[in-house]
Amino acid sequence: MSIPIIEAHNLTVVYGRKPALWNVDFKLPEKQVIGIMGPNGSGKSTLLKSIMGVVKPTSGFTRVYDQELEKVRHKVSYVPQRQEIDWDFPASVWDIVAMGRYQKRGLFKKLTSEDKDIVTDSLEKVNMLGYAKRQISQLSGGQQQRVFLARAIAQQGDLFLMDEPFAGVDIATEEMIISLIKDMKDAGKTLVIVHHDLHTAQSYFDHLVLLNTRLVACGPTSEVFTDQILTDTYGGRLTTIAKISQEMENKEFPMRHK
Amino acid sequence: MNFWEHITTFFSAENYTLFVVSIGSGILCFAAGVVGTFTYLRKRALIGDVISHSVLPGVTIAFMLTGVKNPVYFLLGAISSGLLSIWIVDYVQAKSKLKPDTILALTLSVFFGVGIVLLTKIQHSGNAAQSGLDSFLFGKAASMGMLDVQLFSVIAVVNVLCIWFFLRGFSLVSFDENYAKGLGFNVSFLKSFLALITVVTVAIGVQAVGVVLMAALLITPAAGARFLTNSISRMLLYAGAFGFLSGVVGVVISYSGTGMPTGPWIVVVLSVFALLAILFGKKKGVLARMRLRNANNIKINNENVLKDVYKIAKDGKNTISINDLVDQEKYAIAKLKSILKRLENDNHLDQIRGLIILSDKGRLAAREVIRKHRLWEIYLSKYFQLDADHLHDDAEGIEHVITPEIEKELIRLLERPETDPHHSKIPY
Numbered sequence: 001m002s003i004p005i006i007e008a009h010n011l012t013v014v015y016g017r018k019p020a021l022w023n024v025d026f027k028l029p030e031k032q033v034i035g036i037m038g039p040n041g042s043g044k045s046t047l048l049k050s051i052m053g054v055v056k057p058t059s060g061f062t063r064v065y066d067q068e069l070e071k072v073r074h075k076v077s078y079v080p081q082r083q084e085i086d087w088d089f090p091a092s093v094w095d096i097v098a099m100g101r102y103q104k105r106g107l108f109k110k111l112t113s114e115d116k117d118i119v120t121d122s123l124e125k126v127n128m129l130g131y132a133k134r135q136i137s138q139l140s141g142g143q144q145q146r147v148f149l150a151r152a153i154a155q156q157g158d159l160f161l162m163d164e165p166f167a168g169v170d171i172a173t174e175e176m177i178i179s180l181i182k183d184m185k186d187a188g189k190t191l192v193i194v195h196h197d198l199h200t201a202q203s204y205f206d207h208l209v210l211l212n213t214r215l216v217a218c219g220p221t222s223e224v225f226t227d228q229i230l231t232d233t234y235g236g237r238l239t240t241i242a243k244i245s246q247e248m249e250n251k252e253f254p255m256r257h258k
Numbered sequence: 259m260n261f262w263e264h265i266t267t268f269f270s271a272e273n274y275t276l277f278v279v280s281i282g283s284g285i286l287c288f289a290a291g292v293v294g295t296f297t298y299l300r301k302r303a304l305i306g307d308v309i310s311h312s313v314l315p316g317v318t319i320a321f322m323l324t325g326v327k328n329p330v331y332f333l334l335g336a337i338s339s340g341l342l343s344i345w346i347v348d349y350v351q352a353k354s355k356l357k358p359d360t361i362l363a364l365t366l367s368v369f370f371g372v373g374i375v376l377l378t379k380i381q382h383s384g385n386a387a388q389s390g391l392d393s394f395l396f397g398k399a400a401s402m403g404m405l406d407v408q409l410f411s412v413i414a415v416v417n418v419l420c421i422w423f424f425l426r427g428f429s430l431v432s433f434d435e436n437y438a439k440g441l442g443f444n445v446s447f448l449k450s451f452l453a454l455i456t457v458v459t460v461a462i463g464v465q466a467v468g469v470v471l472m473a474a475l476l477i478t479p480a481a482g483a484r485f486l487t488n489s490i491s492r493m494l495l496y497a498g499a500f501g502f503l504s505g506v507v508g509v510v511i512s513y514s515g516t517g518m519p520t521g522p523w524i525v526v527v528l529s530v531f532a533l534l535a536i537l538f539g540k541k542k543g544v545l546a547r548m549r550l551r552n553a554n555n556i557k558i559n560n561e562n563v564l565k566d567v568y569k570i571a572k573d574g575k576n577t578i579s580i581n582d583l584v585d586q587e588k589y590a591i592a593k594l595k596s597i598l599k600r601l602e603n604d605n606h607l608d609q610i611r612g613l614i615i616l617s618d619k620g621r622l623a624a625r626e627v628i629r630k631h632r633l634w635e636i637y638l639s640k641y642f643q644l645d646a647d648h649l650h651d652d653a654e655g656i657e658h659v660i661t662p663e664i665e666k667e668l669i670r671l672l673e674r675p676e677t678d679p680h681h682s683k684i685p686y
Contacts, residue, residue: 016355052440070442078440089299089433090490099430103441107427135488151437 003066005030005190010060013046018249020046026218033185034192035205039234042212044194048161052078077157079148081164087137094132096147097122100154122150142173162193276513282407283399284505286466289414291479291501292421293459295494298480299432308366309460310472312343314373317394329406336461343369344453397468397521410462417455428452429490467521474525482532485539504528558658559597561627567616568624576616625685631657632678633668639679646679
């Protein structure tokens with residue numbers, strides 16, 4: 001592997017007493033489509049959030065392009081989970097996608113006509129230009145997801161972190177997103193995608209991270225998408241980890257004795 | 259003296275005090291409306307209540323420490339205890355398993371309880387300066403001193419300018435906090451700054467309407483404004499305008515009679531504005547939705563009657579007797595007559611001496627409805643495996659909903675079918 005685009009070292013995130021991620025270690029290659037998979041509550045979203053600096057790690061760290069996130073943040077576009085947002089917010093589709101330009105312009109500078117061209121292009125890429133003036137509460141789930149993608153594209157980053165972009169979208173949108181992802185990969189972008197559907201995993205991803213609070217496996221899809229590893233991730237003995245986490249939370253055990 | 263005379267006296271120079279007080283209250287309520295828009299959008303309506311009740315101990319402690327009724331000291335005390343209450347709410351929420359509503363209710367009552375205890379203590383202390391301190395409970399806009407009003411107005415204007423300056427940041431944080439963090443913005447600064455502005459606004463607003471009604475001043479304008487617009491800058495503008503008008507009108511009304519309270523009147527006027535917005539709001543308002551439902555009913559009735567006329571008249575003819583329709587016993591006669599009248603006015607048909615003559619326009623419209631009905635039946639039977647006898651009822655409702663775009667899509671999807679599941683021809 002050349003320089004890893006994302007590296008996690010001993011990454012541990014604890015909410016209250018409950019570990020969401022536990023000593024996770026991995027390196028991800030550049031210019032690939034990478035899937036992050038695991039059962040519900042296995043820390044997939046938390047992983048993306050800690051890479052983005054949204055959640056502070058309890059211990060350990062992550063690096064992007066072998067640097068601190070702050071130095072390369074402008075290269076990273078984040079697509080949060082659509083369901084975490086209240087879409088009954090007074091804003092149009094255009095307003096939301098324009099947020100993708102805020103990083104470049106900061107909190108106070110006006111958007112230039114170049115920015116507006118970029119917003120227009122991004123909307124066109126996800127087939128939503130006709131909806132630019134639409135109030136966001138009127139969008140379907142698939143359309144909301146397209147708007148979030150357009151916003152990330154408008155950031156013009158090289159690395160895309162997407163949290164469940166396929167959750168609750170229609171087939172047309174799923175096909176559109178996957179072809180967009182292929183195009184982006186061909187253009188040299190790296191995509192890290194939280195995903196939950198095992199059936200499509202093999203066709204969508206070059207590389208997989210399998211999580212169940214701890215890292216179960218990380219490697220090329222052809223190597224890690226095996227029955228054994230999937231059983232380890234989704235069922236069987238590793239759910240012990242869930243019981244331990246619950247026990248730590250209930251009885252307020254510390255992660256490390258100081 | 260009648261109301262009009264009041265208005266003229268009100269704006270004359272003799273009544274300078276009241277003029278200033280009403281404009282001052284207007285500005286306070288304007289600021290509360292603007293700042294409260296973000297409280298509303300962040301779904302923190304109850305936080306407004308917590309802050310306003312929590313300023314009371316701050317005010318009383320400020321008085322106990324200084325022994326004078328100075329608005330600056332009161333303001334500092336109010337702001338400190340308001341901020342403390344927010345900090346406690348956030349801290350307990352992060353560290354405990356208590357539910358947010360429990361935390362809010364507990365914080366509110368503890369602060370307010372302490373405030374009332376201190377207030378009672380002061381009132382029984384025999385300090386002559388204390389009289390009027392209890393006006394913090396229900397506000398005292400009408401008796402506010404000129405200096406108070408000027409001081410508060412300046413602070414309110416500064417607050418609104420801050421909101422205007424940080425509009426982008428505050429909107430971003432209110433809509434999608436995680437994304438804002440992902441972009442690298444200092445979200446905790448933005449949130450604290452917004453909290454500070456809110457506390458300061460509440461601290462001065464309390465002087466006008468009192469702690470009990472302050473939350474209404476913060477939330478009601480935004481709730482009303484939301485029904486009028488889908489743009490955040492316009493929402494801020496409307497909420498501010500609601501606030502300002504209520505402040506001015508509330509003071510004027512309370513002045514027009516003896517012994518009428520100011521704060522409650524401001525809140526009553528504000529509620530009337532909000533109610534009007536909810537009723538008459540262009541898109542989401544109650545009346546707009548009633549109009550929409552009414553228009554839908556008209557469309558459904560028109561299309562159903564046209565369809566029936568077309569079906570009875572078929573075989574190339576276009577004339578039927580009105581009795582044929584009556585005999586179906588689908589419609590009450592009076593209703594049928596009004597529907598036919600409407601269709602005649604739209605040139606869909608003509609009525610002469612008990613006969614109904616379908617025009618070309620009416621004919622096309624009828625065929626369109628029948629086409630949509632049958633296309634929908636095919637779609638249902640193809641994709642949802644419904645039995646043939648369940649198709650009709652469903653299509654009877656959906657035929658009115660299908661737009662030209664959806665119809666095109668159906669035709670493409672079904673590859674322009676010739677007959678429906680009941681072997682009837684599709685009229686293209």
